[in-house]
Structure formats: C-alpha cells, structure tokens
Amino acid sequence: MHRSLKELLETFVDFLSTEKGYSENTCRAYASDLEDFISYFLANRALALTDEEADIDAQDVGAVTGLMMRGYLGFLHKQRIKKSSMARKLSAIRSFFKFLERHGVITENPATAVITPKQEKPIPHYLTVDDVFRLLDSIKIETLTGKRDRAMLETMYSTGIRVSELVGLDVGDVDFSGKTIRVTGKGNVERIVPIGQKSLGFIKGYRNTLSLRKIVPERSRGPLFLNKSKGRLTTRSVGRILDKCAREAGLTQPVAPHDLRHTFATHMLDAGLDLRMVQELLGHRQLSTTQKYTHVSIDRLMAAYDAAHPRK
Numbered sequence: 001m002h003r004s005l006k007e008l009l010e011t012f013v014d015f016l017s018t019e020k021g022y023s024e025n026t027c028r029a030y031a032s033d034l035e036d037f038i039s040y041f042l043a044n045r046a047l048a049l050t051d052e053e054a055d056i057d058a059q060d061v062g063a064v065t066g067l068m069m070r071g072y073l074g075f076l077h078k079q080r081i082k083k084s085s086m087a088r089k090l091s092a093i094r095s096f097f098k099f100l101e102r103h104g105v106i107t108e109n110p111a112t113a114v115i116t117p118k119q120e121k122p123i124p125h126y127l128t129v130d131d132v133f134r135l136l137d138s139i140k141i142e143t144l145t146g147k148r149d150r151a152m153l154e155t156m157y158s159t160g161i162r163v164s165e166l167v168g169l170d171v172g173d174v175d176f177s178g179k180t181i182r183v184t185g186k187g188n189v190e191r192i193v194p195i196g197q198k199s200l201g202f203i204k205g206y207r208n209t210l211s212l213r214k215i216v217p218e219r220s221r222g223p224l225f226l227n228k229s230k231g232r233l234t235t236r237s238v239g240r241i242l243d244k245c246a247r248e249a250g251l252t253q254p255v256a257p258h259d260l261r262h263t264f265a266t267h268m269l270d271a272g273l274d275l276r277m278v279q280e281l282l283g284h285r286q287l288s289t290t291q292k293y294t295h296v297s298i299d300r301l302m303a304a305y306d307a308a309h310p311r312k
Helices: 005-018 024-048 066-078 083-102 129-137 144-159 163-167 197-212 235-248 257-270 275-282 287-308
Strands: 180-184 190-194
Touching (some): 005 024, 024 066, 066 083, 144 197, 144 235, 163 257, 190 275, 235 257
16 A cells, blocks of 8 residues: 555654654654655655656655755755754664665665765863862752752763753662662663762752652652652753753853763763773763763863973
C-alpha cells in the first residue's frame, strides 16, 4: 500500500520513541528537521526530476535523490544556517532513510553519498572555579525556592549531569549513604554517578523543608525537585532559574545549564582526572565526544607556558 511521506515520518518518529527510547524533545527535533526537508522536497522536486521521472507521485519517497539532498544543504547555506545545525538536519535525514531502507520501503539510501558539512569546533564555554563558587554561594537559602535552586545547581556542578537528567531525577534515585545518584541518560541508559557531600546536604535540607511544611509526605516518591504545582520541573524552567541566579551573582556572561556540565568536565580534567573516567561520569558513548574538553585544558596550559617560560 502506498504511504505518504507524512505517514512514513510519523512511523519513524514513533519508532524513535518506542523502540529507541528517545525523549519527547528529541523526537520533536527529528520531526521538525524532517518536516523542513520534506517541505523543501515537495517545493523543489520538479527541478530535480528528469522528463522520464516527471510523473512520479509527489509524495513518493523514491523520488528523493542525493542531488536533492545536496541542493537542500545549499539552500540552508544560503539561509546562513550554522554548519552544526546543517549537520544535525542531515543526520536526521540519514536516520530516516536508513530506517526506510531497513524496512524495505526503499531499495537504496540516497543519503549515503551526501557529505556532512565540515564542522567548526568551538571551545565549550565554562566557568572558572571562582565564578562557580560565586554563583552557588550567592543563592540565598532562607526560602524554599532558594533551597531548591541551590540544591539543583550544586547537584549539576557536582555531577556534570545533563539538565534533562536533572529534572528526571526521582527521590529514590539519590543514595545518601553511598553518595551516588542513579541517572537515566540518552536512550534510557542508566548510570550511577558520584555526588559530593555538600550537594547531598543541600538536597537533604530542601527535602526536609518540604516535609516539615507538609508540602510532601516525609517518605514521598516522585520528582526530586518540584515546581510550584508540586510537579516535575522542565528543562526550560531550570534554564530560567540558572540565568536569574547568574545575573544576581553579577556574572558578566549568560550561563546555560549545559555550561555547568562543561564546567564540571573541564575542572575534573584540570584536576588530573583520567579522560576515560570523565567520559564515564558524563555518560558519553564515544571518547571523542569527551575529548573536546581537553582543548580547554591545553589552551590554558599553553597560555601558562608562554607566560612562564624564560626563552620565548
């Protein structure tokens, strides 16, 4: 039975959610990128087809060619889309057509011959140790909101977990005696991460206050960090909280949740922790993903060398 591109896209996104275990946000991003490409394809397909192919159904996935994909990348380039965004969109397209090939919808994947645009490799933004301490110590814990915000940001810096992993934490994921937390990362992969005693102290203080004020039962389960409605915080909410705390601390540059993850990794490497150990802590599947943090340390090492060496 003939299936439209839209129907195939819906099947693919459902596969990502149910079979691959991708988060709702990730699935939404895949769908958005693929919808953009499909819109381009439907608008430009006539330019890419020969006279013999002109009668191919507009919704026929078999009409998509590698030339059409390269044209799409050229279109994105003219729109001044970042190369990192272009690479992400191409990755979504590749995954979609690989899925179609595996399920016999197409016999040949047109994306295999399309080259990924060369990527810039920006150095991750991170905070100095002094700025992290300044940020965390500026959060007042006289209020329940302050206790929560301090506990959350202490946890992020102490563990290096992603903001999505932070908001996904439940009360039962914290092992106070073992000084670890159980984190569910990308692809629903669980890992155990060490957490500092100071962070645990702030978490305990926050949860005890919730119990004393009878906001939650003493042995309650569910989300570790709560919003005003006693529900789970969103990643956007944490971003807004961090931005507000950074401004109140007088930091000159905006700070995003992922910057605390970058900061954790950089400080661990600067302190001499092995790269593979940092990989395990961050939950990276590939060591190459973790290696970007070594550029930060090397740059600092070179600056110190140039400043100290007597024969320049």
